[in-house]
Amino acid sequence: xxxxxxxxxxxxxxxxxxxxxxxxxxxxxxxxxxxxxxxxxxxxxxxxxxxxxxxxxxxxxxxxxxxxxxxxxxxxxxxxxxxxxxxxxxxxxxxxxxxxxxxxxxxxxxxxxxxxxxxxxxxxxxxxxxxxxxxxxxxxxxxxxxxxxxxxxxxxxxxxxxxxxxxxxxxxxxxxxxxxxxxxxxxxxxxxxxxxxxxxxxxxxxxxxxxxxxxxxxxxxxxxxxxxxxxxxxxxxxxxxxxxxxxxxxxxxxxx
Amino acid sequence: xxxxxxxxxxxxxxxxxxxxxxxxxxxxxxxxxxxxxxxxxxxxxxxxxxxxxxxxxxxxxxxxxxxxxxxxxxxxxxxxxxxxxxxxxxxxxxxxxxxxxxxxxxxxxxxxxxxxxxxxxxxxxxxxxxxxxxxxxxxxxxxxxxxxxxxxxxxxxxxxxxxxxxxxxxxxxxxxxxxxxxxxxxxxxxxxxxxxxxxxxxxxxxxxxxxxxxxxxxxxxxxxxxxxxxxxxxxxxxxxxxxxxxxxxxxxxxxx
Numbered sequence: 001x002x003x004x005x006x007x008x009x010x011x012x013x014x015x016x017x018x019x020x021x022x023x024x025x026x027x028x029x030x031x032x033x034x035x036x037x038x039x040x041x042x043x044x045x046x047x048x049x050x051x052x053x054x055x056x057x058x059x060x061x062x063x064x065x066x067x068x069x070x071x072x073x074x075x076x077x078x079x080x081x082x083x084x085x086x087x088x089x090x091x092x093x094x095x096x097x098x099x100x101x102x103x104x105x106x107x108x109x110x111x112x113x114x115x116x117x118x119x120x121x122x123x124x125x126x127x128x129x130x131x132x133x134x135x136x137x138x139x140x141x142x143x144x145x146x147x148x149x150x151x152x153x154x155x156x157x158x159x160x161x162x163x164x165x166x167x168x169x170x171x172x173x174x175x176x177x178x179x180x181x182x183x184x185x186x187x188x189x190x191x192x193x194x195x196x197x198x199x200x201x202x203x204x205x206x207x208x209x210x211x212x213x214x215x216x217x218x219x220x221x222x223x224x225x226x227x228x229x230x231x232x233x234x235x236x237x238x239x240x241x242x243x244x245x246x247x248x249x250x251x252x253x254x255x256x
Numbered sequence: 257x258x259x260x261x262x263x264x265x266x267x268x269x270x271x272x273x274x275x276x277x278x279x280x281x282x283x284x285x286x287x288x289x290x291x292x293x294x295x296x297x298x299x300x301x302x303x304x305x306x307x308x309x310x311x312x313x314x315x316x317x318x319x320x321x322x323x324x325x326x327x328x329x330x331x332x333x334x335x336x337x338x339x340x341x342x343x344x345x346x347x348x349x350x351x352x353x354x355x356x357x358x359x360x361x362x363x364x365x366x367x368x369x370x371x372x373x374x375x376x377x378x379x380x381x382x383x384x385x386x387x388x389x390x391x392x393x394x395x396x397x398x399x400x401x402x403x404x405x406x407x408x409x410x411x412x413x414x415x416x417x418x419x420x421x422x423x424x425x426x427x428x429x430x431x432x433x434x435x436x437x438x439x440x441x442x443x444x445x446x447x448x449x450x451x452x453x454x455x456x457x458x459x460x461x462x463x464x465x466x467x468x469x470x471x472x473x474x475x476x477x478x479x480x481x482x483x484x485x486x487x488x489x490x491x492x493x494x495x496x497x498x499x500x501x502x503x504x505x506x507x508x509x510x511x512x
Contacts, residue, residue, distance in 0.1 A: 003261040003488075004474055010257060115426045165460070169425055170371045171502050173443035173463025175470065177427070187429035204421070206473050207429025214431065215471035217462050218260055218490060232259075234474060246427050 002233055007034055008219045009042070009228040017054035022149035025228055029154075034230055036154040041234055042146070043216040045227035046162045046179055047122060047133055049142045055134040057084050071095060075104025081121065082106070084132055088119035110135065113247040114179060116166050136162065139180025140242050147182040157238060159184035163213040176217045178209035178246065183238045185209065186245040208236065209246065258489055263290055264475045265298070265484040273310035278405035281484055285410075290486055292410040297490055298402070299472040301483035302418045302435055303378060303389055305398045311390040313340050327351060331360025337377065338362070340388055344375035366391065369503040370435060372422050392418065395436025396498050403438035413494060415440035419469040432473045434465035434502065439494045441465065442501040464492065465502065 011028045015021060025042070029035055036042075050056070064072065064079035068086055072079035075097050086092075089108035093115055097104030108119040112135065122133045136142040139162045147160040162180030167173075178186070187205040216229040267284045271277060281298070285291055292298075306312070320328065320335035324342055328335035331353050342348075345364035349371055353360030364375040368391065378389045392398040395418045403416040418436030423429075434442070443461040472485040 001264050001266060003263040005259040005261055006471075007259040008257050165462075168463075168504075170504050171433070171463065171466065172504050173461045173466065173502060175463050175466055205429045206421075207424075207427065207431050208474075210427065210429065210431055211470045211473045214467045215262075215474060217467045218464075218471060246429060248424075248426050248428050 004234055005230075005232040006215055006219050007032075007230040007232065008226045009034065009230055010226060012048065012226070012228055015048045015051040017051065017056065019052045021048060021052040022146040022153075025146065026150055026153050028228070029150075029230070036150060036156045036158055036230075037232065038156050039158070039232075039234065039236070040156070041159040041161065041184055041212060041231040041236070042150070043161045043163050043176075043212060043229045043231070044143075044146070045176075045220065046135055046139060046142075046164050048227045049136050049139075049146075049162055049180075050133045053136055053142065055136060056131050057134065059084075059130050059132065071106065075106065077103050077106075081118075081123070081132060084134070085119045085121050088121055088134060112139070112179070113244055114164075114166075116164070120164055120179075135164070135179065140182065140244075141180075143180040143182035157183075159236070159238065161209060161212060162243075163216060165217070176213040176220070178213040179243050181209055181241040181243050181245075184212065184241055185236060185239045186241050186243070188236075207246065209241070209243075260490055261486075261488040262471055262475050263288075263486040263488065264482045265290065265486055266482060268304065268482070268484055271304045271307040273307065273312065275308045277304060277308040278402040278409075281402065282406055282409050284484070285406075285486070292406060292412045292414055292486075293488065294412050295414070295488075295490065295492070296412070297415040297417065297440055297468060297487040297492070298406070299417045299419050299432075299468060299485045299487070300399075300402070301432075301476065302391055302395060302398075302420050304483045305392050305395070305402075305418055305436075306389045309392055309398065311392055312387050313390065315340075315386050315388065327362065331362065333359050333362075337374075337379070337388060340390070341375045341377050344377055344390060368395070368435070369500055370420075370422075372420070376420055376435075391420070391435065396438065396500075397436075399436040399438035413439075415492070415494065417465060417468060418499075419472060421473070432469040432476070434469045435499050437465055437497040437499050437501075440468065440497055441492060441495045442497050442499070444492075463502065465497070465499075 009028050059080040062080040064083040068083035069079050072082045091109045093107040095106045110119045120135050143160040160182040161178050163176040164179045165174045186209045188208040265284050315336040318336040320339040324339035325335050328338045347365045349363040351362045366375045399416040416438040417434050419432040420435045421430045442465045444464040
């Protein structure tokens with residue numbers, strides 16, 4: 001059996017608003033001699049997509065609300081950052097400041113339904129002081145634009161995923177998860193299949209897109225500025241998928 | 257840059273109590289022409305380790321307690337299975353039965369500190385009807401035994417991880433996580449490093465072991481009985497690690 005290969009896509013320059021990210025990724029794939037093949041899956045940290053789309057907020061332009069000021073005082077956070085977080089959120093799930101945390105954490109439900117720290121508002125790798133980066137407005141659509149541009153350019157059928165780095169409620173350390181999908185199945189349902197002993201697997205649904213996202217962390221290094229990875233040799237079938245498919249329905253949320 | 261490769265280790269026979277799993281994995285690695293190289297990381301679904309160690313319970317031998325009977329009635333579960341779950345647990349975090357669930361779910365804190373459905377007590381792939389499989393008594397020690405046997409046999413320095421398949425609170429689908437570590441770092445701390453723009457990354461701690469575990473799901477197929485995978489080409493340094501390092505301290509548990 002041939003292995004699954006995870007490649008870093010090297011050489012991506014600093015991304016600026018308005019850049020044609022798909023073209024830049026395509027150039028990097030060619031320069032690295034990787035190209036693209038049918039069945040390849042590309043992952044990109046959302047941040048470079050957000051930058052290309054201009055999803056950058058200058059904190060100097062932000063006027064904190066009273067609610068933002070209250071959270072900022074309680075959590076020792078920048079009130080302007082808190083204001084941006086609140087604007088990106090539909091609810092604050094929990095806000096806390098543990099002993100030893102210089103700055104508290106707000107666990108928020110983002111308007112896209114993602115539950116994460118600070119509504120995924122990010123201040124690292126912004127490339128500019130005094131700015132924060134938001135998620136793309138429509139990560140699925142962003143992934144699809146990259147997919148279609150690269151499929152045309154290379155004459156192949158591929159999948160594209162956008163990822164972000166999330167913490168987990170019960171486990172330390174962060175993993176990348178899929179926040180935007182183009183062609184990549186969210187889960188690989190094994191419902192109804194039988195296990196190796198003929199017993200039906202009723203509830204096994206490998207989170208295929210999140211498995212890929214987490215695996216991308218094995219080659220992506222924040223400190224190294226390598227946001228794009230290439231997966232070659234995966235077993236998968238192209239499908240119409242949306243990142244929202246991976247959100248647990250509120251009725252199944254064990255913490256409400 | 258050479259890619260990270262994820263290989264299935266094929267040909268593992270049905271595992272029975274008392275089997276020398278390390279020797280069997282070694283034979284499979286040789287037959288497949290994979291062998292082992294310095295820096296390789298092997299992952300194994302815990303289930304084959306549990307079987308080799310005899311961590312199998314015959315439900316016919318289980319006498320349900322009053323507490324087990326109460327949960328069983330409320331959740332439409334087998335009282336004997338519930339009893340086994342309770343014996344493996346230090347607390348029941350939440351028990352629920354959603355509309356449409358034929359059988360309810362108990363989210364439990366396992367004596368090892370892992371929080372998962374039904375205390376990781378498993379009834380699929382048991383190889384025998386009327387039995388359930390528990391986690392290994394000491395998954396780190398189990399991983400270390402396999403590591404040391406294979407390092408001796410192949411004359412290499414490797415890492416070994418045991419995995420289990422867990423659901424996530426806010427996202428659908430399951431991913432594999434690391435429940436036993438031998439040599440593999442639990443997290444790769446990037447604290448103190450700087451991002452590509454010289455800003456300090458204060459809190460980036462990629463969950464290295466869980467990234468590997470999740471990635472193993474890309475080649476492992478429950479329905480295909482391929483519990484062991486080989487990672488080649490990872491960037492890592494051998495360390496004294498324990499799976500318990502990945503447990504979020506109770507004081508940081510945002511749900512207590």
